[in-house]
Amino acid sequence: MIGRLNHVALAVPDLAAASERYRDALGAKVSQPQALPEHGVTVVFVELDNTKIELLEPLGEDSPIAAFLAKNPKGGMHHVCYETSDLRAARDRLTATGARVLGDGEPKIGAHGKPVIFLHPSDLFGTLTELEEV
Numbered sequence: 001m002i003g004r005l006n007h008v009a010l011a012v013p014d015l016a017a018a019s020e021r022y023r024d025a026l027g028a029k030v031s032q033p034q035a036l037p038e039h040g041v042t043v044v045f046v047e048l049d050n051t052k053i054e055l056l057e058p059l060g061e062d063s064p065i066a067a068f069l070a071k072n073p074k075g076g077m078h079h080v081c082y083e084t085s086d087l088r089a090a091r092d093r094l095t096a097t098g099a100r101v102l103g104d105g106e107p108k109i110g111a112h113g114k115p116v117i118f119l120h121p122s123d124l125f126g127t128l129t130e131l132e133e134v
């Protein structure tokens with residue numbers, strides 16, 4: 001049901017500083033910042049050969065990553081994102097096993113212009129999990 005690892009997301013307190021560190025110290029290819037007000041974050045993607053790192057900074061007053069950063073002020077690993085070919089089928093299979101989809105349960109359009117859902121970390125071994133339809 002799940003396919004490739006699409007990205008690993010890191011919540012960071014300062015997106016410009018994190019982008020600079022990945023670009024200049026780690027020598028990675030780093031995208032321009034993309035504001036996603038409907039998701040309450042600004043994102044930068046670090047392109048790796050086999051996957052991506054998504055750097056996240058809070059945007060707006062109700063950012064879903066605000067509490068996480070308050071608990072982890074230096075930043076930290078926030079979520080993993082797996083690809084799937086049929087998001088609604090994956091969602092239905094997961095909810096049938098008791099996993100909770102965050103929000104209203106319906107897919108939203110994510111940073112890549114594709115539908116995504118998030119699954120509660122308590123239902124997947126303490127790891128917030130995003131599924132993206134590809």
Ligand SMILES: CC[C@H](C(=O)O)C(=O)SCCNC(=O)CCNC(=O)[C@H](O)C(C)(C)COP(=O)(O)OP(=O)(O)OC[C@H]1O[C@@H](n2cnc3c(N)ncnc32)[C@H](O)[C@@H]1OP(=O)(O)O
Nearest residue numbers: 039041064065067068078102110111112118121126127128
């Ligand atoms: C979609 C655009 C882009 C993309 O890739 O395309 C993105 O990825 S945007 C990413 C930002 N969006 C989201 O994260 C949406 C889903 N997330 C949420 O709805 C919240 O972050 C939520 C509900 C997971 C946590 O919200 P909050 O921290 O405000 O709630 P609680 O403090 O009540 O936390 C409940 C419980 O979960 C633990 N927790 C919270 N965040 C994480 C995390 N990232 N990883 C692991 N565990 C997490 C938190 O510590 C609480 O645990 P407890 O034992 O109950 O204290």
Ligand SMILES: [Co+2]
Nearest residue numbers: 009054081130
């Ligand atoms: Co993500």
